[in-house]
Amino acid sequence: MYYHTLSGAMLTWDEPMDAALQAFWETIVAAWRAKADYATVSRRVTSAENPLLAPTGGLITPPVWAHPVFQALMDLAYRLGIAQGALGTDGTEDLQDPFTDTWLPVSEAAIVKGVTVPGLHKAIQRGDVAARPQTPGQHRLEVSQRSLAHWTPDRMRQAARKQS
Known part of the structure; x- marks a missing residue:
């Protein structure tokens, strides 16, 4: 999987996700595509509902933060926050669809x-x-x-x- 962040970095992950993480990923991507409420999506991404956070009781530990899927989930939430005016921008963000590339x-x-x-x-x-x-x-x-x-x-x- 290839994912472009707001900062222009490309996240990649080759390992298949387990079923719970795959389902959560698809739910958050669908929420982003549907322009769901930023605060709701952000809360879900940073809660123990996120399978990456379940083992830590909802704590974002350094290994969780470094996980490319977690970074992509956070990035999707940030994109919603920017689009809805809840988060500011310095104008350098790559606001293109994070899933498209040539x-x-x-x-x-x-x-x-x-x-x-x-x-x-x-x-x-x-x-x-x-x-x-x-x-x-x-x-x-x-x-x-x-x-x-x-x-x-x-x-x-x-x-x-x-x-x-």
């Missing part, structure tokens, strides 16, 4: 960003840019256009590579 072949993405293909591969390895196989089981990658837009390459590093 995927580019690595070679095309490197041209778009003005970097070398090896430089882009290094950014992918560092986790600076999100990528996935073009076809499952293949080694050729495609790059998330949204994560590419949020990545600022180190121009000195790129210049050094081009000179060598």
Whole structure:
């Protein structure tokens, strides 16, 4: 699963969710799509009703906070808060649908960003840019256009590579 946060970060998780978390996730996504009340959704996400919080009695511990699904759930609540005027914004938020993206072949993405293909591969390895196989089981990658837009390459590093 790929999810774009308000800050432009891309969250990913490969492991399948257990049935309870999957059902809760689908409920919160449906609430976001239906533009449900921010306060209600926020309370649900941060309560023991959330299967990620049930083991902690509703406490948001560092491991819970670091979980990508929890971060995505919080982000959906924040999106509702911004849309409903309950939360302020500094204007830098990525308000596009968090589930949509365009995927580019690595070679095309490197041209778009003005970097070398090896430089882009290094950014992918560092986790600076999100990528996935073009076809499952293949080694050729495609790059998330949204994560590419949020990545600022180190121009000195790129210049050094081009000179060598």
